[in-house]
Amino acid sequence: MKTSIIYENIKLNDNTNIIKFPCNEKIEPGQFIMAWVPGINEIPLSFSGLNDLKEITIKIYGKASEHIAHLKKGDTVFFRGPYGKPFENTAGKKLLIGAGTGIASLVPLIDKNAYGVLSGKTGNDIVFQDRFEKKSIVTDDGSYGKKGYAVDALKDMDISEFDMIYACGPEIMLKSVMDYMVNINDRAQFSLERPMKCGIGICDSCSINGYQVCTDGPVFSLKQLMGMSEFGSTRLNYSGKRIKI
């Protein structure tokens, strides 16, 4: 396992923290690590910052994410990676669509030509909004920004004017975004999350139509996803049983 020493831990909200640590690996936006909590679990996490210090933004779901979110300055983070195919960071006007902490992995792509669409269940789920100059915010319950889903925010704008669209979030949200895309050709990249055990393309737990999200993804192009019957439809659960999404 590789290790690094935590440099800073910033609490973003009730259940989300940013940890910062030095790391000499070459890491590109969209790539992830498998972060190990000895004796507990190992989980995939992507990067929300790739400057001198690397940043990870963690939402607490269970034991492993809780442990990592609470690492203090001076603590050690254990990990393998970076893994996965990164976003292709293109020039021109960018649309970044993120649901909840999904926006985190898009943060490294932000530049002056970036427009953000941030969605969440409630206002509490919206993070990194201050990093965007131009943005739309939507929440399921309307507690912050407009009421609605990410795709509703898209309906208010002309998405065809963007040179590249990037999206990250739950598969169901990505699917609805993809279904909305017409005349976008291949100018969209989606970062998927499926359960991961190995992170290196051997265990088949993250697979989608023969592709491994951990190695062939997590970033897929619109074109790639259009050919995938499993996308937004079924996946294997942790034991390998096919379930509906």
Added chain:
Amino acid sequence: MKTSIIYENIKLNDNTNIIKFPCNEKIEPGQFIMAWVPGINEIPLSFSGLNDLKEITIKIYGKASEHIAHLKKGDTVFFRGPYGKPFENTAGKKLLIGAGTGIASLVPLIDKNAYGVLSGKTGNDIVFQDRFEKKSIVTDDGSYGKKGYAVDALKDMDISEFDMIYACGPEIMLKSVMDYMVNINDRAQFSLERPMKCGIGICDSCSINGYQVCTDGPVFSLKQLMGMSEFGSTRLNYSGKRIKI
């Protein structure tokens, strides 16, 4: 195992052949290979030629040497290596002392400043004499050259005038040559032969006073050998029993 295809086999005399084969390894004078005869044995052999084609000169003792000595053009030679510490090839006047086929590994050192002392039991054991411009030949039975041992030939000359002395042959002969050397300081290098099994410094079968002939040698300097009580005195046999030389 590495392999090469025999290019030529030259019969030197009744029981000695030269085989030539192409080989891109970087090999220096004094180094050796472990040559494998599948199903039979594996034996150490040094090089008598290091030009575009590499040359090995084999005297037939038993099954393995017989097999290799009889390899024909187009046959495959299997080997590991090259192994061992080579001769340090110095400028200036050289004295090359070889007993029997021992002279073979000295052949690559021959230049216009080289003087050869070739010894053998009988004239039949003398090989490569035509490669030397200046030479002395001695045989135990006087059947060719002068009657006597290698060391007797040295007594007829002023060995202190040579810038470097190289010797290769049975340990007993090397010991007598070493004992004769006074005022030579460290201007002498000896190539030793002891039974070898591994060739890579792990089995201890070739050892002499804690040095492995296969890795620390086969070439040792006069100074190194002077500190070795086993030299010319005892060695381990194939099973590991200490025997007198």
Added chain:
Amino acid sequence: MNLEVDLGIKISNPFILASGILDENGYTIKKILESGAGAAVTKSIGMEERRGYEPPVVYENDPVFINAIGLSNPGIDNFGEEIKIALAAKKPVIGSVFGKTVEEFSLIARKMEQYGASAVELNLSCPHVNGYGMEIGSDPDLVNEIVSEVKSKINIPVYSKLSPNTSDIVEEAKAAEKSDALVLINTVKAMAIDIKAKKPVLSNIYGGMSGKAIKPVGIRYVYEIKRELNKKIIGVGGIENINDAVEYMMAGASAVQIGTVVYKYGKNIFNKMNNDLVNYMIDNNIDNIDELTGVALK
């Protein structure tokens, strides 16, 4: 030139995907078959859905590769759909089976046959119910019973996959002699400790070593069993390139399985293996892949 292998069923080339590697999701199996594999073995399937161990389930530090997936699987009743998806590639899908009892093995094998599996592979390296850390494979009587029972109940070929974690593999192989082929070898028990964390890396502590490091163990078992029993053998363990595959065949294997290396070179390793095999056969004047089997025994 003939690359076809007869393992009770005909396989168009000798390269088979090993059990447990990218073979849980039917679409992945299909894709690997389309990438040149002659056949694919499914993940080992048991009676009930089983979560397996928590990550870390793999430790990778080339040449060492250790896994402890913990036989996670959807249970045989949920696996029919995956086989159906995979069979669309129109190549043999071999169902890997594990159980706790003779009856379980038999029942799962029958389901596999119903689902359309071309053959079944019995994973005898799974835990023995009575033995602490022991495997079914180290109980020859049980092995014999399982193989006899399964053979008597299904009409597709039955392969037995043996464990190297035993003191007498020949005995184990004899016990499995009624199989149509023996599959050698499963992983070698091993573990790794992270010295900075001062803890075993795998959540299960122990795992199975595969890949390059175990090839010489696999070669030894294939050679030894071929010499003792002259049965049909499928070689597996550490095959990374065509030379490794040829080494297994010379040791006595009629076909080989490829697992761990897929994480290094991707699924395309199967196409590459086929190309390299053709070149090897041309260079060495071999018309029929069979000619290679066991030549090192002669």
Added chain:
Amino acid sequence: MNLEVDLGIKISNPFILASGILDENGYTIKKILESGAGAAVTKSIGMEERRGYEPPVVYENDPVFINAIGLSNPGIDNFGEEIKIALAAKKPVIGSVFGKTVEEFSLIARKMEQYGASAVELNLSCPHVNGYGMEIGSDPDLVNEIVSEVKSKINIPVYSKLSPNTSDIVEEAKAAEKSDALVLINTVKAMAIDIKAKKPVLSNIYGGMSGKAIKPVGIRYVYEIKRELNKKIIGVGGIENINDAVEYMMAGASAVQIGTVVYKYGKNIFNKMNNDLVNYMIDNNIDNIDELTGVALK
């Protein structure tokens, strides 16, 4: 800082030369002790002089290393002089013993004690007279008898070196429980075929794999036995650097043996290990080498 280890005898540092590597000629053993080894185990010595196998006796293709020396040795009666030469280094020399019967083990161990050996190590991975390819170590009753007999006849510590080629190492270890320490592990049975020659490389066909490729197997055995029996353990198998040694200690070893890697880095590996250990202990605030033993079990 204290690097000393207590194995019934005191060893000035935890790095011991493993049996069979550069330890047949007394002068070589002496030199290795002078190069920093805390102690050295001799080549395994039997009753009579034994030639061993013809070369090739080693196959080397990093990370794979296989040997088949075939227990070549001068016979116990011819070995006194070598021990005497080695003891001039004034460090412990551990006599490795193999036999066909309980009596042979006992007699050779007694001679080792007479020759001045500081301890004996019983090589239980040698061939079992009755078993085809079986090793003494896979016969727990015999192991128990050998260890009891030897312990009762000599006053120096007795270590038992166990074989990984078994299905139940815990049972084997329990059978050897009267030993002062267990030495884990010996080589893993393996072989290699040269595909150009179409022949096994080693003249004996089968050999024992050592080096890097078996480290995870060794770690597993040390950890498992430490957990089950809490005996003193000497770890061996694939140690190439200080991290490997620390991993063995964290798994439960009190000291380690170093073998195969000597061909890669030379005898000076022992000095290097000592330096690196001191640095490791400084960096990690460890005063006493004992503190490392078994920390991964906690």
